[in-house]
Structure formats: C-alpha cells, structure tokens
Amino acid sequence: MNQQRSTFLISVLCFGYAFLYIPIILVMVYSFNDSRIVSVWGGFSFRWYLALLDNRQIIEATLLSLRIAFISASFATVMGTLAALALTRMRRFRGRILFSGMIAAPLAMPEVITGLSLLLLFVSLQDLIGWPSERGASTIMIGHITFSMAYVAVIVQSRLMSMDNSLEEAAMDLGGTPFRVTIDITLPLIAPAMLSGWLLAFTLSLDDLVIASFVSGPGASTLPMWIYSKIRLGVTPDINALATIIILTVSIGVFIAGWIMLRGERQRLAENQLNVQIDS
Amino acid sequence: MLGHAKQCRADRVNTNLPQQRTLDILWRRFAILVPYLWLLIFFLAPFAIIFKISFANPIVALPPFTPLFEVAENKDISFYFTLDNYRFLLEDNLYWMSYLKSLKIAFVSTCLCLLIGYPMAYAIARASPGWRNIFLFLIILPFWTSFLLRVYAWMGMLSTYGLINNSLIAIGIIDQPLKLLYTDFAVYIGIVYSYLPFMILPLYAILEKLDFDLHEAAADLGARPFVIFRDITLPLSLPGIIAGSLLVFIPALGEFVIPSLLGGLDSLMIGRTLYDEFFGNRDWPLSAAVATILLLILILPMMLFQHYQARESQDPL
Numbered sequence: 001m002n003q004q005r006s007t008f009l010i011s012v013l014c015f016g017y018a019f020l021y022i023p024i025i026l027v028m029v030y031s032f033n034d035s036r037i038v039s040v041w042g043g044f045s046f047r048w049y050l051a052l053l054d055n056r057q058i059i060e061a062t063l064l065s066l067r068i069a070f071i072s073a074s075f076a077t078v079m080g081t082l083a084a085l086a087l088t089r090m091r092r093f094r095g096r097i098l099f100s101g102m103i104a105a106p107l108a109m110p111e112v113i114t115g116l117s118l119l120l121l122f123v124s125l126q127d128l129i130g131w132p133s134e135r136g137a138s139t140i141m142i143g144h145i146t147f148s149m150a151y152v153a154v155i156v157q158s159r160l161m162s163m164d165n166s167l168e169e170a171a172m173d174l175g176g177t178p179f180r181v182t183i184d185i186t187l188p189l190i191a192p193a194m195l196s197g198w199l200l201a202f203t204l205s206l207d208d209l210v211i212a213s214f215v216s217g218p219g220a221s222t223l224p225m226w227i228y229s230k231i232r233l234g235v236t237p238d239i240n241a242l243a244t245i246i247i248l249t250v251s252i253g254v255f256i257a258g259w260i261m262l263r264g265e266r267q268r269l270a271e272n273q274l275n276v277q278i279d280s
Numbered sequence: 281m282l283g284h285a286k287q288c289r290a291d292r293v294n295t296n297l298p299q300q301r302t303l304d305i306l307w308r309r310f311a312i313l314v315p316y317l318w319l320l321i322f323f324l325a326p327f328a329i330i331f332k333i334s335f336a337n338p339i340v341a342l343p344p345f346t347p348l349f350e351v352a353e354n355k356d357i358s359f360y361f362t363l364d365n366y367r368f369l370l371e372d373n374l375y376w377m378s379y380l381k382s383l384k385i386a387f388v389s390t391c392l393c394l395l396i397g398y399p400m401a402y403a404i405a406r407a408s409p410g411w412r413n414i415f416l417f418l419i420i421l422p423f424w425t426s427f428l429l430r431v432y433a434w435m436g437m438l439s440t441y442g443l444i445n446n447s448l449i450a451i452g453i454i455d456q457p458l459k460l461l462y463t464d465f466a467v468y469i470g471i472v473y474s475y476l477p478f479m480i481l482p483l484y485a486i487l488e489k490l491d492f493d494l495h496e497a498a499a500d501l502g503a504r505p506f507v508i509f510r511d512i513t514l515p516l517s518l519p520g521i522i523a524g525s526l527l528v529f530i531p532a533l534g535e536f537v538i539p540s541l542l543g544g545l546d547s548l549m550i551g552r553t554l555y556d557e558f559f560g561n562r563d564w565p566l567s568a569a570v571a572t573i574l575l576l577i578l579i580l581p582m583m584l585f586q587h588y589q590a591r592e593s594q595d596p597l
Contacts (some may be wrong), residue, residue: 005505009403015416016400020471021420023433026443030436039441085317093312102588108526108582110534112551113571116558117326120568123343124329125550146322149315177300179307200424204300207426211554224428231541243429254424258417275305 019225020135024247031240038235048241057226058242065206065223068137072144073201077194079145080152080201084183084190087153087167088160104151115214118143122215135217144205151204152197159193192264199257203250293446309406327575335361345565365569376555376568385539385549386532389471390479393528394521397479401520402513403488404480416484423477431470431541432446438542466542467549471532478531481525486520487513487546500548519588526585534574550574 031049034041052058083103087096106114122132122139132139167189171181209224215227231239336345337360346360369375404415416584422430437443439462462465490513498508536551543549550570558567 012399013403023437027433082311086312108530112536112554117330120329153570178304231432245578247425250425
C-alpha cells in the first residue's frame with residue numbers, strides 16, 4: 001500500500017513540474033530556431049538574439065523598465081518597512097485597522113481596478129492642482145510603489161513577528177531610545193527580509209503590464225507594454241529570444257538570492273543551536 | 281518579574297533627555313504617517329473617485345466625463361448626478377455575461393488548481409527535507425519570472441501547429457489540428473498554470489505541520505487510506521484550502537492578461553471588458569461603474585481573506 005502511495009505521489013510531482021516547466025523550456029528551445037515560422041524547426045541559430053540588439057525600441061523600453069523598477073522597488077522597500085514597523089512595533093494608534101486593511105488590500109486587488117482608479121486619480125489631480133502635468137515614468141512609479149509596498153510590508157511584517165524581540169527589549173532596558181533601537185538593532189535583523197522585499201518589488205514592477213498601461217502617457221512604453229503589443233498578434237521568434245533572456249536572468253538572480261538566504265538561515269540556526277547549548 | 285522590567289524601562293524613558301524624546305516622537309510619527317498618507321492618497325482616494333465618476337455622464341472632452349456639481353456665479357449649485365451607467369450595465373447582456381463568465385471561469389479554475397495543487401503540496405510535504413527545499417524552490421521560481429511571458433509560452437503550446445496538436449497528430453489520436461488557442465479551454469489552462477503556486481504554497485504550509493503520527497494511529501486501528509484522508513488530513517488542511525482558493529479565485533476573477541492573450545473574442549471576462557470599455561470606447565463613467573460592481577463582488581472574498589490573514593498572524597505557530 002505504501003509503495004502504491006509513493007508511486008502515486010511521484011507521478012503527481014512529475015506531472016505537475018512538467019506542466020509548470022515544459023512551456024517555458026519550449027520557448028527557450030525555439031528561441032534558437034533559425035526558421036521564421038515559429039512551429040517549424042529550421043536549424044540552430046542566434047539570429048533572433050542578434051536582431052534584439054539592433055532593436056532600439058526594445059533597448060529603450062528595457063532601460064525605462066529597469067529604471068522604474070529600481071526606483072519604485074527602493075521607495076516601496078522604505079515605505080513597506082515603515083508600515084511593517086508601525087504595525088508590529090508601535091503602540092496602538094488611531095486608524096490602525098484602516099491602516100492594516102489598506103496595507104493588505106492591494107495584494108488581492110485586481111490590477112484593472114488599481115490601474116483604472118490610479119489613472120482617474122491622476123486625471124482629477126491634474127484638473128485640481130495641475131499635477132501631474134503629464135503621465136509617464138513618474139506616474140507608473142507611483143502605481144508600482146503603491147502595490148509593491150504591500151508585498152514588502154507583508155514580508156517584513158512576518159519576519160518581525162517571527163523574530164525573537166529579546167534583543168530589542170534588552171537594548172530598551174539598557175536605555176536605548178526607540179529610534180536608536182530600531183536603527184541599531186531591528187534594522188540589521190530585518191535586512192534579509194527587506195532585501196527579499198526589494199527583489200520582489202523589483203520583479204513585480206518589471207513585470208507589470210496592466211497598471212502601467214493605464215497610468216502611462218503617450219511617451220512612455222515599458223518593456224511589458226512593448227511585448228504585449230507584439231504578442232497580441234501571435235508568437236514571434238524575437239519575443240522567444242527576449243523571453244529566454246529575461247527568464248534566465250531572473251532565474252539566476254533568484255537562485256543566487258535564494259542560496260545566500262539559505263546560507264544565512266543555516267548560519268542563524270547554527271548560532272541559535274550554539275546559544276541553546278551555552279544556555280543549558 | 282515582567283512587571284518589574286517594564287517599570288524599569290518606563291523609568292529609563294522618563295530620564296531620557298528631552299531632545300531624544302522629541303526625536304522618538306518624530307520617528308514614530310514619521311513611520312506611521314508616511315506610509316499611511318501615501319496609501320490614503322494613492323490607494324483609498326482613487327476608489328472614492330471611481331465611485332464618484334460612476335455617477336457622471338460621458339462627454340467628448342478632456343477628461344471625458346461631466347462634473348457631479350457646478351457652482352454658478354450666483355452661488356447656485358447644480359447637480360449632474362446620473363444612474364444611467366448602472367442602468368445600462370443592468371440592461372445590457374454583455375456585462376451580465378461578462379460577470380457571470382468571470383465568476384464561472386474563476387470558480388472552475390480554482391477547483392482545478394485545488395485538484396492539481398493538493399496532491400502536489402501533499403507530495404512535497406511528505407518528501408525528505410532536502411528534496412523539500414528543491415521542490416519548493418521549483419514551485420516558487422516561475423512565480424518570480426515574468427507572468428506575461430509565462431502566458432505567452434502557452435500561446436506557442438496551444439497554437440494550431442504547437443506542441444499539443446503536433447503530439448496528438450503524431451500519436452494518431454486526431455487527423456486535423458484542434459482549435460485550442462483563443463478558446464475558454466486556453467483561458468482555464470492559463471489561469472491554472474499562472475496561479476498554481478498560490479494554491480500550493482499555503483497548502484504546503486499547513487500540510488508540512490501535520491502530525492503524520494495521526495495517520496499511522498488511524499491505519500493501525502484499521503482505517504482505510506481514503507477514510508484517513510477524508511476524516512483526518514482533509515479537515516486539518518481546511519485553512520490551507522481556503523487560503524489557497526481565495527488566492528486563486530480573487531485575482532482570477534479580475535484577470536485581464538490571460539483572457540486577452542489566450543481567450544477567444546467571445547471569452548469576455550470582466551477585466552477584459554473593463555479594459556476594452558476604457559481604452560476602446562473611451563467611456564470612463566461606464567468603466568468606473570463596471571469597476572465599482574466588480575469591487576462589490578470582490579468584497580466578500582477579500583474580507584474572508586483578510587479575516588484568515590489576521591487569524592494566521594495571531595497564531596503563535
């Protein structure tokens with residue numbers, strides 16, 4: 001009976017991972033296809049990668065997307081961390097329920113609604129106070145900060161809650177002020193969570209199509225917007241090449257970040273074990 | 281003992297220098313107010329505006345809607361408040377169908393995700409700790425890579441001469457390629473594929489904590505595997521099932537990218553209808569009304585999710 005069960009579980013895993021990975025692998029394989037017709041294999045070639053380098057539009061859109069992702073991830077990390085600290089380490093304050101609700105809601109909000117509502121806000125603000133005078137990179141950044149700070153807040157918050165706060169309490173007992181304790185003790189402890197939050201915010205911003213389409217102006221076209229306008233009409237070999245580059249870059253990045261964090265985690269576990277041994 | 285420690289701390293704080301106290305108060309205000317105000321302005325206020333504009337009339341101008349009231353020179357206020365947008369939504373079948381179809385697609389996709397995700401989460405939870413990390417990493421990895429490009433990958437798989445049709449023809453099951461792309465079937469595949477990690481992760485988090493000794497006890501007492509699953513595993517993993525289902529259902533309901541890339545012209549999900557109404561017809565007040573109703577539909581599942589989240593965070597485990 002046990003044998004039967006493990007065979008079942010192993011085949012479930014094989015099927016599941018095949019489902020998750022075969023489409024991506026196929027895109028990668030076909031990005032090296034020499035043929036212009038996507039479904040016919042015409043030999044191995046790098047021509048679609050070379051074609052990407054000649055495409056000014058792609059390069060400009062990529063640079064714009066990277067700039068937006070970098071700036072919005074950084075702001076989102078600062079604000080998400082502040083929000084997480086406010087919710088876990090500060091005394092109750094008025095409007096706390098509304099605050100925690102607003103932090104969690106963007107996670108579940110459909111993008112079409114977030115995008116539409118932000119655009120209507122920008123249009124109304126422009127009408128009222130003349131800002132923003134035009135929509136583009138800056139309005140996209142505001143949109144991305146707003147939804148990715150929620151992700152950062154959730155990640156940092158769960159770290160703050162699972163963390164043993166005896167160090168912070170000890171520092172307070174020794175006369176540290178809340179501000180100094182936060183800077184000297186809490187921040188270094190939650191730095192790994194802030195880094196994961198930053199990375200997540202960065203990739204979310206890099207990937208967002210819907211919100212950017214709503215709040216962008218005529219001048220600014222991000223990479224997802226450019227990709228979407230091309231793939232609406234079907235599969236093309238140069239997008240296969242672009243997809244391969246993006247997916248490989250992100251995967252390698254995630255792999256390295258995951259490895260560093262796993263190592264940090266192991267180190268912390270080892271230290272904890274050592275502490276326990278010393279205590280006993 | 282604890283009370284004493286608290287007393288000591290209070291004494292210390294009181295003896296702090298006045299500048300430090302001001303710094304602390306400023307810091308506290310800063311940490312709360314900056315994200316709070318940001319969310320009030322860029323998250324909450326926009327919903328009020330959507331709600332407001334859903335009662336306006338569309339006009340050909342910039343912005344393309346009428347103000348709700350105007351103050352004339354003699355201080356008379358005239359209101360331009362209309363329920364036409366909502367009336368139109370109720371009367372026009374297109375919108376009804378879109379909402380119903382979205383609900384149906386989101387519901388069926390959630391069930392499919394559960395059917396595929398549950399055994400996977402279970403298998404990962406029962407694997408050895410070393411394998412577990414690798415399996416989990418492989419679940420999380422697609423979540424980090426581009427959503428848009430993962431949907432795009434299925435366009436190639438499902439196209440007329442894509443992998444699926446070619447394989448089916450090669451085995452001899454079909455003679456002519458099936459129309460798979462631009463159908464509801466493709467939309468289901470796309471949603472299940474994109475949101476499967478959201479189902480597996482909360483399920484895994486619960487299943488991993490399960491005490492499998494209970495299973496052995498039940499088996500020793502003669503329970504059959506199915507009975508063990510139905511009476512022990514399933515009830516204990518219910519919180520994970522609820523969380524995972526909501527995490528799939530809520531975003532699937534408002535999904536835009538998947539129906540617009542994989543769905544046919546007739547697979548009108550509400551997210552896509554809203555997008556087309558806004559960018560195609562430029563009818564902002566009507567789009568605002570569509571969004572308001574979608575929000576109303578979403579309120580219940582979102583509150584359920586919030587409730588669940590709040591309970592999770594109180595849970596000391």
